[in-house]
Amino acid sequence: MEGRNSVWEALQAGRPINKIYIKKGEYHGLIRDIIEKARNTGVPISEIDEAAFLSMAKTAGHQGILAKVASKDYYSVEDILKTARDLDEDPFILILNELTDPQNLGSIIRTADGMGAHGIIIPKNRACGITPTVAKISSGAVEYVKVARVTNIARTIDELKKQGLWIIGADAEGKNYFEVDLTGPIALVIGGEDKGLGKLVKQKCDILVRIPLRGHITSLNAAVAASILGYDILRQRITSHGQTI
Known part of the structure; x- marks a missing residue:
């Protein structure tokens, strides 16, 4: 899962998140709220350098943050x-x-x-x-x-x-x-x-x-x-x- 709004809403909805990764130097805007929310809910956070981050990102719209989450369940x-x-x-x-x-x-x-x-x-x-x-x-x-x-x-x-x-x-x-x-x-x-x-x-x-x-x-x-x-x-x-x- 990538992008500030996507990660924030996943936290707000209580979706299981294994870890959040933040690109080095991206501590601003909504990312600050995400960090605070993650820490309060016990979700691990890791700041990594740009090269490592980009190797993990799957889209160009990552906005400097991504989260490893459980697969999204479909409903009936x-x-x-x-x-x-x-x-x-x-x-x-x-x-x-x-x-x-x-x-x-x-x-x-x-x-x-x-x-x-x-x-x-x-x-x-x-x-x-x-x-x-x-x-x-x-x-x-x-x-x-x-x-x-x-x-x-x-x-x-x-x-x-x-x-x-x-x-x-x-x-x-x-x-x-x-x-x-x-x-x-x-x-x-x-x-x-x-x-x-x-x-x-x-x-x-x-x-x-x-x-x-x-x-x-x-x-x-x-x-x-x-x-x-x-x-x-x-x-x-x-x-x-x-x-x-």
Whole structure:
């Protein structure tokens, strides 16, 4: 795990950390808070020279700090649904079908935390999992968002339908999302960077929605699309219950 926010949020969340490594001379800003928190919780800290540090770092965005942590556990779909039940809220889940770019996955995890989604579902095969790069891009949100890995997305969609969820697929052939009721128990499906939703997954969706585009580009980045649609789901939920943020 690398980056100041990622390490800080791991400490805040109580995730098991074996050791924190700091590049020599990086004792400033949030790193000072990390050192104090680590010492108070008994996490070992080691200051090492630049050459040794860079030999350990896996990303360019390390910000002078990295932590050796236990592998991030994935959750079950039932864990995600239970989170919604415990909060007495309609489930709000993101399904990412064959998303391969760690930048997109990390960004979506960060956004999912911000908009209060109960979890994310990804496939075990032909898709990016939780890597150090994903954790770094998420700015620590990976510590709070439940991510489930499943063998078959289409089958999982069928199971979610049995639980009463409405499956919304993001697709250029869909209905303008301005005109769609996005309240209630929802799973929003975002397709892969190259293949989109895929034929079978598209067929499994209850409705397809599109983001209207007025420029020359015919599609949006997966993380951007997830943010636009996800935040409109949040907006509609809030306004339908007369709530304010």
